[in-house]
Amino acid sequence: MSNKHDKSKMGEMPAKQDAPPKVMALDLPQAALSEANQAYFAKCQEKLGFIPYVLLAYAHDDAKLSAFAAFYNDLMLSPSGLSKLEREMIAVAVSSVNHCYYCLTAHGAAVRQLSGDSVLGELMAMNYRAAELSARHRAMLDFAVRLTEASDHIGEADREGLRKAGFGERDIWDISAVAAFFNMSNRMASAVDMRPNEQYHSQSR
Secondary structure, X not given: OOOHHHHHXXXXXXXXXXXXXXXXXXXXXXXXXXXXXXXXXXXXXXXXXXXXXXXXXXXXXHHHHHHHHHHHHHHHHOOOOOOHHHHHHXXXXXXXXXXXXXXXXXXXXXXXXXXXXHHXXXXXXXXXXXXXXXXXXXXXXXXXXXXXXXXXXXXXXXXXHHHHOOOOHHHHHHHHHHHHHHHHXXXXXXXXXXXXXXHHHHOOO
């Protein structure tokens, strides 16, 4: 019996498989996701064109993914006296202090997109003090950075500074919550060497 067919198969190169994305340094397999989280990933793919790697990193545990996504979406997308841009500015200012590669890349892109100003996005990532900011935004970011660098030094004078800049009591809570969340998120991203999606680098430039 001829083995010609078998030999030709042996000589063929196997089809190249796309390597899985480099999400983080830990090798944690993705868990079986709930229907809600599967739908969430599908929505990300539809609206963004990709699934943010931070979500893939948390997807090793369905419950942790749900908790992270719920807290993030509440802080960054729910109704607030802070605009979406202001919340993204806080994220970038905090991430700049913490040198968080993932969050500077992802949220720097968001600042560029929401502001329509690529220069502001770069300044926010490098040094927000060099940007031409309103007194309101300067006070907001000064507070967020002070909370990041020396939270035990925060006192009534710091909160009063936000009030004088026009922020209400709920706004002060929201500024603090966003800054605190990104301090946590930055540290997790650094601990596991979380990598941002390549798409972020070219967005809104």
